[in-house]
Structure formats: structure tokens, C-alpha cells
């Protein structure tokens with residue numbers, strides 16, 4: 001068609017119209033491609049966040065605690081640091097999200113020690129932060145076990161930090177430092193962060209299972225039921241002839257010891273890691 005038209009020659013007006021049409025088509029194509037690219041990056045980021053969340057749960061399953069944040073930039077957790085960057089090295093994850101940045105990360109400080117401390121904290125209800133407001137829910141912040149934040153494309157609110165805050169409307173929060181709370185919010189002109197968090201009940205359901213341990217002592221001496229996971233004797237100690245029950249977390253390693261901390265023969269013998277719902281240890285006369 002163009003060739004035929006070309007043979008007869010274009011008038012200036014025809015040329016102008018064709019140029020405008022080409023311009024509109026090209027412009028629309030570019031913005032469509034731009035939109036699809038943006039959407040793809042956001043979808044990939046959500047996937048990366050969920051991957052990181054799954055790695056956190058697996059780590060907690062194995063270690064009875066969440067990893068501390070990385071504050072030195074090497075991807076390895078820094079013991080005692082509740083807030084910082086995702087310890088991707090500790091979690092064996094790729095270092096950055098699709099925007100080539102490491103995720104922001106904060107945990108509740110009571111969840112970084114061991115299984116007993118973690119489950120006790122989860123059981124009694126978390127406090128001390130991090131807290132989050134979720135734009136899909138109520139305006140009141142609530143405590144969470146851990147939060148993972150991708151900064152998204154940019155510093156959308158132009159405050160010099162790639163993480164953004166929302167300071168108007170029903171749901172407010174600040175992802176630069178989580179003070180007074182973090183926020184999960186749809187993308188708007190001044191906010192483009194992507195957030196996934198780990199709720200306390202979700203984590204509790206994954207790692208905390210309690211069992212009842214019954215111990216009968218006929219050894220002739222006083223024995224202690226020693227928790228090797230926390231290096232503490234359970235209460236009460238058992239005099240000869242006593243029976244007691246203890247509520248402990250499944251997976252806890254237990255040893256029957258005398259008052260000097262020496263192993264005492266028992267059936268089954270200890271140390272032993274306990275699992276299931278109920279368990280009995282007999283300490284027979286030697």
C-alpha cells in the first residue's frame with residue numbers, strides 16, 4: 001500500500017497524518033511494554049518475598065528460632081540485631097530482589113534465641129515490635145514475628161530512602177524504620193514497596209508443639225529433668241519415689257541427671273529428643 005502510495009507521491013498533509021499515526025502507535029506500544037515490564041517485576045518480587053518467607057519458616061523449623069538481621073552487609077546474620085537487611089547468606093537465598101536490592105527485614109527480638117524462648121513468646125503473644133498495618137485490614141497496628149520488605153522500583157515518596165511511608169488516609173505506616181509501625185499497602189504515587197510478613201500464629205503452628213512428659217523416679221537419689229536445649233533443670237526436682245509431669249516443647253532434648261549434673265540411668269536412656277504428644281521416662285533402682 002505504501003509502495004503504491006509512494007509511486008504517486010505523498011502530499012504534505014498525508015505525510016503529517018501518517019507520522020502522527022505512527023507516533024501514537026509507537027508511544028502506546030512503549031507505554032504498554034513499560035506497564036507489562038513493571039507488572040512482571042512486581043510479580044517476581046512477590047515470588048521472591050514468598051520464597052524468603054518459606055526459607056524463614058524452614059530455618060525456624062530446624063533451629064527453633066528466626067535468624068537475626070544482617071547489619072554488616074555480608075548477608076550473614078548479626079547476632080542480636082532484630083532489624084536490618086535479610087540475612088540471605090544464612091538463609092541460602094539469592095541476595096537481591098528483582099530490583100537488585102536486599103530486602104529489609106525485622107524480627108521480634110524474642111524469636112532469635114531458641115525453640116523454648118520462641119514458643120513461650122509466641123504462646124504468650126508478641127510485643128515489642130515489629131508491628132504492621134495491613135491496608136486490607138483494620139487501621140490498628142498488630143505485632144508480627146517477622147517482616148520482609150522490598151523497596152520496589154524507587155524512593156516513591158522522595159524522602160531519600162528507597163523504603164516508603166504512608167502518612168495520609170486510614171492506613172498509615174513507615175517502612176524506612178518501622179516506627180511506629182510498618183505498612184503493607186497497594187502501590188500509589190508515593191509508595192511502591194512490597195511487603196510480606198510472618199504472623200505469630202502461623203509461626204507457632206509451624207514450630208511449636210507441646211507434649212506432656214511423665215517421669216517416675218525410683219533411683220534412690222534425687223534427680224533433675226534437665227533441658228539440654230535451654231541448659232536448665234525443669235521444675236520440680238524428683239525425690240526418690242516421686243512422679244511428676246512436665247509440659248515441654250516437642251523436639252526438646254532431655255537428660256535425667258543427679259544433683260551434681262551426672263547422667264542417671266533411665267528407661268529409655270537419656271539424653272533423648274522428645275517428640276509426639278506424650279512421653280514417659282522411668283528411673284529405676286540401680
Ligand SMILES: [Ca+2]
Nearest residue numbers: 070072076077
Ligand atoms: Ca552480617
Ligand SMILES: [Ca+2]
Nearest residue numbers: 151154162193
Ligand atoms: Ca519504595
Ligand SMILES: [Ca+2]
Nearest residue numbers: 161162163164
Ligand atoms: Ca522513601
